[in-house]
Amino acid sequence: MTLSPQFLDELRARTLLSTLIGRTTKLQKAGREFRACCPFHNEKTPSFYVNDDKGFYHCFGCSAHGDAIRWMTDQRGLPFMDAVKELAQAAGMELPALDPRAAEKAEAAKGLHEACADAASWFTDQLNGLAGAEARSVLEKRGIRSETARAFGLGYAPDSRGKLKDALKDYGDPLLIEAGLLISVEQKTPYDRFRGRLMIPIRDPRGRTVAFGGRIIGEGEPKYLNSPETPLFDKGRTLYNLDKAAPAARKTGRILVVEGYMDVIALAQAGFEEAVAPLGTALTEAQLERLWRMSDVPILCLDGDSAGQKAAIRAAHRALPMLAPGRSLAFVTLPQGQDPDDLVRAKGAPAFEALLKTPEQLVDKLWKYELEFEAHDTPEQKAGLKARLNELAGTISDISVRKEYETDFRNRFYEYFQAKRRSSLQPLQKKQQGKRGATGQWKQPIEPPSHFAKAVRNRGVDTILAQAVIAGLLRHPPEIGRHMAELGRLQLADSDLERIAEKLVDLAVEDAHSGKTLDSEGLLTILAASGFDIIAHDLLRADQLSCSFTQKDAEPAQARADLDEAIAILVSRPEVDAALADATAEMQARYSDEAFERQVALVKEQQALDARLANLVQANEDARVFSAEGN
Template identity: 65%
Template sequence: MTLTPAFLDELRARTSLSALVQKTVKLQRAGREMRGCCPFHNEKTPSFYVNDDKGFYHCFGCSAHGDAIKWMTDQRGLPFIDAVKELAAAAGLDMPEQDRRSAEKAERAKGLHDVTHAANDWFEAQLAGLDGAAVQALLRKRGVSEATARTFNLGFAPDSRAKLRTALKTIGDGPLIETGLLIQVEGKEPYDRFRGRLTIPIRDPRGRVIAWGARIIGEGEPKYLNSPDTPLFDKGRTLYNLDRAAPAARKAGRVLVVEGYMDVIALAQAGIAEVVAPLGTALTEHQLERLWRVAPVPTLCFDGDAAGQKASLRAAHRAVPLLAPGRSLRFVTLPDGQDPDDLVRARGASALEALLAQAEPLVDRLWTTELAAEPLDTPEQRAGLKRRLADLATGIADGAVRTEYQSEFRRRFDAHFAPAPRKPFVRSFDRRAGPYKPPILPVSADAKAVNATGIDRVLAKAVLAGLIRHPAEIAHHYEILRSLRMAAGDSGGALGRLFEAVVDLAVEDGTLDSAGLVTILAKSGFEAVATDLLRADTMPYSFTQAGGDTARAHADLDEAIAILVARPEVDDALADATAAMQARFTDEAFERQVALVREKAALERRLANLCQANEDARHFGFEGD
C-alpha cells in the first residue's frame, strides 16, 4: 500500500480537527480558533489552540504541535498506519489498494478481531450471570468495583471444556483455534483453553481485543494463564492497557510499569491511569521501545519481593544498550512482599505517589546492584567491580550516553573507595586548653590569600606543574591529591579541571611520562594551560624546571605538597583563634593565636627555603649536573 501526499492531504482536509480533539479535550471558541487545556502537560490556564482552517493544533506551553494524524499517533498512541486507517474510515475515504497478499492478511485479521470481540462479549455475559457469582465475590474481595470491572471488560470463563466452543459454534473451530480460544490436540476434539477463570481482555493500541489473561478462581496452578501468540497477538510486543494508558501518560508526563493485570486495574481505580504491564515475562526490547514512545523515562514499579526486584534488574540491563539522550528508566522499590495493588488498597494512592517522588534513576540502580553483588575487600574484588561497570557502560550504543556513563561510574568508584578524610589540623597549645581542632572551612578575611576552596592557587599551580613534570610522583601522593583535586575542581576554572585530568590520567596509566601526559592533555583541550605551567622561568622551584637533579626535585615536590595541604588548615585555625580572642580576651586564647601565627610563619619560611634553595643551585651551577 502506498500512501501518497495527495491522499494524506485529502484525509486531513476531510477531517475536522476540532471535532477529533474534542472527543477527549474540552474546547471553547476563541475567535477563529478553539482553545482548551493542553492534554500533553498539566496546566490550569488554557494555552492549547486548535485551528481548523490551517489544520493544526499548537500548545504555547509545551510546544506540542501537529495535525490530525499526529494527534492520533501522539495522543492516542496509535501506529501511523492505524491512525490513517481510523481517520480514513471516519472520513468515508477508501484506503489505497493493497497488494493481494497484504489485502488477504488484513481481511483475515479483521475476521479474527470479530472472533475475539464475540468471545469477550460472551465472557462478560458469564460474569454478569449466576455462574459468575464466585468471580464477583473474588473481585469484591480484591476491592474491584463493578464500574471498574465494566471499564476493563472483565469476564468469566466457566469451568467447562466446551461451553465457549458451543456458544460460538457458528464461528467454527478454525478461527477459535487460531485466536487461541480453543486448544487443538491431534486425534481429539478441540476444547476451551480458559476454564474456571476470571478473563482479562488484552487490547491492541487501537483498543481491539487480541488476547486474554485469565486468573484462576481459588487455588490451583498456573495462577495466570495467557493466550498463546496468534496472528493478532505477539506477547513480546504487547503491553497490557497501553490503549488506555497512552493518552493518560501523555497528559501526566509519565508512564508506570507494573507486573500484573490486577496492579494495573487497582491503580486505575485509584486514579492513576497511566499504567501498563508486560504479559507475564520480563520487559522486552520491543516493549521498551513502545514505552519510550509514550514517555522518555518510564517508571518501573515491580513487586517488592526478590522475584520482582530481579525482574526490574533484568529490565535495567535490557534497557542499557538502547539508552539515548533523554531516554532512560526509573525504579520504585516497594515494601518487601507488597505489590502496587496491596499498597494502594492498604494505604491509598498517596502512598504510591510518595514512593514515585523518590524513584531511583537507572544509573543508581545499576551502581547499587553491582556494588552489592559481591564483597569488595580485596584489590581483585574491587577490580571485578570496575570491570563490571565498564562492561555495562561499553554496552551502550549511543556514544554520548556511553561516555557519560563511563565518567559517572569512574567518579562513583573513586568517591566510594576514597580514603578517609585527612584529620583536621590539631595542635596542643596549652595543656589546660587541650588539643585545638579548627573548623573545616575557611572562615574570615585573614585567609584572603587563599581562594574559595582554601587552596593557595599560586602554590597549587606550581605543584601541578611539578606533577606534569614528574607524573610518577602522583601515585606516591594519591590520597592527598584526591582531596586537593576535589577542592580545586570546585572552583570550576581551568586549573581545577586540569588538576583533575592530570591525576586521572596518571592513575589510569602508571607508565605515562611527562611528554606522554602533555600529549594527551593537548588532545583534551588543555594544551595552552599545560604549556603555560611548564614555562620554567615562571616558577622558582626545582620540580617545575626541565632537567636538574630528579631526586632533589622529588623531595622538593613532597615538601611543596605538604605545605599546600597545611597552609589552609593553619589559616583557618588562625582565623578562628583571632575571632575567639576578639570575642573574649583570655590568656589561653592569646597563647593559641600566638602559636598559630608562629606556625604560619614557619610554613612561609619552609616555602621560601624551597625557592631560595633552587636559586642557590642555579647560581652555583649545580642545576643540570
C-alpha cells in the same frame, strides 16, 4: 495494499517537511536548515534539525532520524498506512488500488477481532450470571468494584471443555484455534483453552480485544494463563492497558509499569490510570520503545522482594543500550511483601503517590546493585567493581550518554573509596591538625602557566577558549555531532568564529544523513572550498591556549575528554557571568540577604570554572614539559 517505492518517493517529495513538523514544533531558521528543541526528548537547547532539501530530520541529542512518514508514525503515533493516507490526502495523491491478497488478509484479521470481541462479551456474561458467583467473590475480596470490572471487561470462563466453543460455533474451529481460544491436539477434538478462570481481556492500542489473560479460581497451576501468540497478539510487543494508559499518561506526564494485571486494575481504581504491565515476562526492547513514546522516564513500580528487584535489574540492563539524552528509567521499590495492589488497598492512594514523588534513578539503581553485589575490601574486589561498572557503561550505544555514565561511575567509585579512606585516617589527621594552614586545605590552588595568563589579559578567556575549541573540532571532526546541543547554545562575539561554527554544524547535519564520517583533512578541504581556509589554518596555528585537543598527535581519548571539559566551561562561563551581573545589579538596587547569598555562590562558580580551565591548561603544560625532558 501495495505501495511502490516510486509512490512513496513521490509522496515524500510533495511533502514539505518543515511545514509538516512546524505544525506542532516551533522551528527556527539556521542556515540551510531549521532547528528546534527536540520533540522526542526533553532538552533546553536546540539539537533537532530539519533539512527540506534532503527531506529528513535529525536530532544530535537522541539520534531521532527520519522522513515525513517516519515523523507521522514516531511523533504522531499513527500506524504506517494511516500516516501514508493522511500525507497522501494533504498532497492531493490517490492511493494505489487495494491488493486482493492484502484485502483477503485484512478480512481474516477482521474475523479474528470479531471472535475475540464476542469471546470477551461471553466471558463477561458468565461472570455476571449464576456460574460467576465464585469469580465475583474473588473480585470482592480483592476490593475490585463492579464498575471497575466493567471498565476492564472482566469475565469468567466456566470449568468446561466446550461451552465457549459452542457459544462461538459459527466461527468454526479453525478460526477459534487461530485466535487462541481453542486448543488443538492431534487426533483429538479441539477444546476450550481457558477453563475455571477469571478472564482479563488484553487490548491493542485501539482498544480492540486481541487476547486474554486468565487467573485460576481457587488452587491450580499455572496461576495465570495467557493466550498464545496469534496474528493479532505479539506478547513481546504488547503492554496490558496501553489503550487506557496512553491518554492518561499524556495528562499526568508519566507512565507507570507494574508487574501484573491486578496491579494495573487496582491502581486505576485508586486514580492511577497511567499504569501498564508486561505480560508475565521481563520488559522487551519493543515494550521499552512503546513506553518511551509516552514518557522520557517511565517509572517501574516493582515489588520489594527478591524477584521484584531482579526484575528491576533485568529491565535496567535491557534499557542501557537504548538510552539517549533525556531518555531513561526510574524505579519505585514497594515495601517488602507488598505490591501496588496491596499498598493502595491497605494505605490508600496517598501512600502510593508519596513513593512516586521520590523515584530512584537508573544510574543510582545500577550503582547500588553493583556495590552490594559482593564485598569490596581487597584490591581485586575493587577492581571487579570497577570492571563491572565499565562494562555496564560500555553497553550504552549513544556516545554522549555512555560518556556521562562512565564519568558518573568513575566519580562515585573514587568518592566512595576516598570517603572510606578518610574515615580510616581521621585519627591521624587530628594529630596533624596543627601542621595545616588556617583554611585546613592540604593543597595549594593550581596556578595557570604564564603564557595562558598573558593570553587571558590580552584577549579574554571566552575568545581564546572559543578559538581552542573550534581548533579542537577541526582536529577531531567526529566530536562536532556529539556537541551539537552545546554548539547551539554558544553566542560567540568573534564573527569569524561564529561563521565557521555555523558551517561546522551544517556539515555535521549533512554527514548524519549520509552516514559518512569526515576526517580532519577532508573537513579542511571542504572548508577551503567554502572560503574558510584562512580562518581554519589560523586557528590550527594559534597557540593562545595549548590543550591536548589542539595538538596534532595527542592521545585520542585524552584529547576527547579535554575537549568535553573545555566546551562545558565555554558554555557555562557566559551563563554564570550573566547571572552574576544580574545578582550584582539587584544588590546595587536593593540589598537583600538572598541576593547577597546568590552573588557569593555565583562568584564561587566563576572561580571554580577558572580553576577547571587552569587545571586543563596545566595538565597539558606538565605533559609537554615531561615529554621535552624525556627527549
